[in-house]
Amino acid sequence: xxxxxxxxxxxxxxxxxxxxxxxxxxxxxxxxxxxxxxxxxxxxxxxxxxxxxxxxxxxxxxxxxxxxxxxxxxxxxxxxxxxxxxxxxxxxxxxxxxxxxxxxxxxxxxxxxxxxxxxxxxxxxxxxxxxxxxxxxxxxxxxxxxxxxxxxxxxxxxxxxxxxxxxxxxxxxxxxxxxxxxxxxxxxxxxxxxxxxxxxxxxxxxxxxxxxxxxxxxxxxxxxxxxxxxxxxxxxxxxxxxxxxxxxxxxxxxxxxxxxxxxxxxxxxxxxxxxxxxxxxxxxxxxxxxxxxxxxxxxxxxxxxxxxxxxxxxxxxxxxxxxxxxxxxxxxxxxxxxxxxxxxxxxxxxxxxxxxxxxxxxxxxxxxxxxxxxxxxxxxxxxxxxxxxxxxxxxxxxxxxxxxxxxxxxxxxxxxxxxxxxxxxxxxxxxxxxxxxxxxxxxxxxxxxxxxxxxxxxxxxxxxxxxxxxxxxxxxxxxxxxxxxxxxxxxxxxxxxxxxxxxxxxxxxxxxxxxxxxxxxxxxxxxxxxxxxxxxxxxxxxxxxxxxxxxxxxxxxxxxxxxxxxxxxxxxxxxxxxxxxxxxxxxxxxxxxxxxxxxxxxxxxxxxxxxxxxxxx
Amino acid sequence: xxxxxxxxxxxxxxxxxxxxxxxxxxxxxxxxxxxxxxxxxxxxxxxxxxxxxxxxxxxxxxxxxxxxxxxxxxxxxxxxxxxxxxxxxxxxxxxxxxxxxxxxxxxxxxxxxxxxxxxxxxxxxxxxxxxxxxxxxxxxxxxxxxxxxxxxxxxxxxxx
Numbered sequence: 001x002x003x004x005x006x007x008x009x010x011x012x013x014x015x016x017x018x019x020x021x022x023x024x025x026x027x028x029x030x031x032x033x034x035x036x037x038x039x040x041x042x043x044x045x046x047x048x049x050x051x052x053x054x055x056x057x058x059x060x061x062x063x064x065x066x067x068x069x070x071x072x073x074x075x076x077x078x079x080x081x082x083x084x085x086x087x088x089x090x091x092x093x094x095x096x097x098x099x100x101x102x103x104x105x106x107x108x109x110x111x112x113x114x115x116x117x118x119x120x121x122x123x124x125x126x127x128x129x130x131x132x133x134x135x136x137x138x139x140x141x142x143x144x145x146x147x148x149x150x151x152x153x154x155x156x157x158x159x160x161x162x163x164x165x166x167x168x169x170x171x172x173x174x175x176x177x178x179x180x181x182x183x184x185x186x187x188x189x190x191x192x193x194x195x196x197x198x199x200x201x202x203x204x205x206x207x208x209x210x211x212x213x214x215x216x217x218x219x220x221x222x223x224x225x226x227x228x229x230x231x232x233x234x235x236x237x238x239x240x241x242x243x244x245x246x247x248x249x250x251x252x253x254x255x256x257x258x259x260x261x262x263x264x265x266x267x268x269x270x271x272x273x274x275x276x277x278x279x280x281x282x283x284x285x286x287x288x289x290x291x292x293x294x295x296x297x298x299x300x301x302x303x304x305x306x307x308x309x310x311x312x313x314x315x316x317x318x319x320x321x322x323x324x325x326x327x328x329x330x331x332x333x334x335x336x337x338x339x340x341x342x343x344x345x346x347x348x349x350x351x352x353x354x355x356x357x358x359x360x361x362x363x364x365x366x367x368x369x370x371x372x373x374x375x376x377x378x379x380x381x382x383x384x385x386x387x388x389x390x391x392x393x394x395x396x397x398x399x400x401x402x403x404x405x406x407x408x409x410x411x412x413x414x415x416x417x418x419x420x421x422x423x424x425x426x427x428x429x430x431x432x433x434x435x436x437x438x439x440x441x442x443x444x445x446x447x448x449x450x451x452x453x454x455x456x457x458x459x460x461x462x463x464x465x466x467x468x469x470x471x472x473x474x475x476x477x478x479x480x481x482x483x484x485x486x487x488x489x490x491x492x493x494x495x496x497x498x499x500x501x502x503x504x505x506x507x508x509x510x511x512x513x514x515x516x517x518x519x520x521x522x523x524x525x526x527x528x529x530x531x532x533x534x535x536x537x538x539x540x541x542x543x544x545x546x547x548x549x550x551x552x553x554x555x556x557x558x559x560x561x562x563x564x565x566x567x568x569x570x571x572x573x574x575x576x577x578x579x580x581x582x583x584x585x586x587x588x589x590x591x592x593x594x595x596x597x598x599x600x601x602x603x604x605x606x607x608x609x610x611x612x613x614x615x616x617x
Numbered sequence: 618x619x620x621x622x623x624x625x626x627x628x629x630x631x632x633x634x635x636x637x638x639x640x641x642x643x644x645x646x647x648x649x650x651x652x653x654x655x656x657x658x659x660x661x662x663x664x665x666x667x668x669x670x671x672x673x674x675x676x677x678x679x680x681x682x683x684x685x686x687x688x689x690x691x692x693x694x695x696x697x698x699x700x701x702x703x704x705x706x707x708x709x710x711x712x713x714x715x716x717x718x719x720x721x722x723x724x725x726x727x728x729x730x731x732x733x734x735x736x737x738x739x740x741x742x743x744x745x746x747x748x749x750x751x752x753x754x755x756x757x758x759x760x761x762x763x764x765x766x767x768x769x770x771x772x773x774x775x776x777x
Binding site: 034035037038039072073075218219221222226227258259297299300301302314316317377378379383415418449451453462465466469475578580604607608 | 637639681698701738753
């Protein structure tokens with residue numbers, strides 16, 4: 001297809017794309033996100049293709065491989081359009097029935113519908129499933145409808161209309177003003193108002209100007225940015241092109257983690273398609289806007305999420321942060337004015353332009369507008385990606401969307417914001433999720449990782465885990481972060497081994513305060529958060545470790561012992577077979593015992609014991 | 618069978634500018650699964666950078682390694698979700714079964730164990746990726762079977 005030279009040509013093409021999409025034609029949309037792929041989505045897709053061919057329905061039933069639908073726990077998941085029938089835990093052997101039912105009066109395959117674990121009722125569509133019912137998916141909603149590698153699909157759901165509108169009806173100042181009025185704040189972590197950042201950038205005299213999309217999603221336990229890039233890359237690209245128009249930027253970069261090969265592939269395809277159709281390059285859609293986008297792959301460094309470190313990495317150097325000011329908007333990439341925004345921030349821009357700042361600002365709370373995407377993981381029934389309006393409470397997130405804690409266990413804490421965030425205790429479950437409320441509770445919004453922990457999670461162990469991560473990821477440039485994270489980790493390790501003292505707790509607090517106040521960049525400044533919040537809310541648990549040398553959650557290896565309860569043991573020998581250190585004694589059909597001197601506390605016996613006779617003290 | 622491109626061929630794909638250093642190293646790593654010393658020297662010469670700076674970048678980023686890897690690369694996810702669902706026990710078992718004291722390569726070069734922070738499959742935690750395959754919901758008792766499967770695969774290929 002030739003390059004589009006004007007807005008009129010774009011409109012013609014858009015109408016043609018829409019017309020090509022027959023609203024009544026059945027379409028089987030299978031989630032091909034990372035979770036569903038690992039759960040077997042490629043086999044399902046292949047089986048569906050075969051079944052369609054066998055039924056002679058080629059050309060009358062479409063099959064799409066889509067981006068992440070969010071409900072990873074139930075993968076592979078799929079939707080059958082136009083009805084929007086939602087199937088979960090689909091296997092290749094179900095393909096025949098799915099296709100047969102589509103051609104035969106479009107009846108749903110009952111057994112593949114989501115079943116409520118309590119009432120047993122089946123849900124027909126996504127909106128009938130509690131996991132989806134409370135969500136408001138303005139960024140992720142199209143993931144289940146489009147093939148991310150087809151620009152025509154994006155157009156058919158209204159893609160690039162925001163860009164056309166900006167080019168035809170708005171001045172750059174009006175675009176900045178619209179973003180400002182929407183109340184959008186940076187979705188990467190710090191929550192700086194996007195419109196304000198853009199305004200500072202516009203006022204800078206230097207040229208050329210650059211803009212960067214930060215897709216270096218480093219928080220362990222977070223995969224929202226990846227899913228958006230994999231599932232709807234054009235929405236991010238459209239936001240960047242609108243940003244280029246508003247900010248006068250001529251070059252853009254997207255910095256993606258190399259660990260996300262599918263996101264890299266889909267975004268490269270999106271760039272190539274946009275260039276081919278004249279949505280990138282010289283005189284975009286016949287306007288005076290010139291803009292190119294380059295993709296740079298990150299090489300695995302958590303600190304590169306920090307904007308000055310990211311810039312250093314794009315320039316090919318080690319990702320060490322710089323002192324700010326000057327801010328990147330003043331002196332950024334190659335010393336030129338640069339604006340950096342997160343993936344979700346860019347993807348929010350077309351939505352704001354299309355629906356209007358007032359519509360967007362009506363969602364959320366006084367200080368936090370719009371929706372936020374979380375990856376809800378850990379000890380939770382419904383693991384997955386959720387997009388919710390700001391201000392929703394933790395209770396709604398965990399019990400209504402998340403379906404509660406598995407095994408009837410008690411909620412203990414929620415870790416929000418990754419290693420830079422903090423642990424919110426179960427007692428604050430009615431806390432609304434917005435920037436200010438989370439900061440006040442000692443945590444932060446971060447980029448949206450939400451890890452749920454239950455009574456069997458040890459908070460000292462969690463703090464030690466994060467500190468180990470941060471010690472590894474500290475770039476080493478400034479002393480407080482380099483040495484502080486190391487010392488904090490050493491003290492936490494000591495406590496988890498039962499060698500800590502009460503003085504260690506105040507030492508943790510003092511040291512945490514110093515690291516927070518004196519580190520160069522955001523990594524060090526937020527590094528003590530997991531320690532300080534767990535100390536603030538779970539002091540008793542720390543005290544049990546140092547005073548009684550006891551781990552209440554029975555996690556810290558040095559403080560627990562394994563034992564077999566003789567009245568429960570049925571002598572099945574399963575534990576004896578898996579024991580790595582030959583520590584379990586006893587003949588088959590006789591009660592077994594554990595030799596404490598030999599036991600390495602690996603827990604293998606606990607995993608295999610059917611009558612649950614292995615006890616941890 | 619195609620011959621693997623050497624460092625010169627990889628360098629020829631990129632303009633001789635220092636900003637492409639990371640991308641060039643990524644290409645070399647993809648080809649050899651590690652960064653051989655002669656390749657680092659060639660890169661430094663071509664980009665007119667001190668070898669120390671190339672080494673600085675090669676050792677700063679997690680995705681680069683200066684050591685050769687085994688036939689199968691096992692990446693154990695230690696993301697937060699995997700951690701709270703028992704990944705450390707899986708890792709311990711893996712290291713024990715492969716007789717490694719820490720993540721690294723076995724003496725027979727069959728397996729290399731590495732830890733990674735989040736591969737984005739938190740819904741399937743704990744997970745490990747062996748070569749290109751993601752293995753969900755691991756427990757330590759599943760580890761011996763997993764290793765056996767890749768060893769058998771190896772034996773089957775050798776027999777072909």
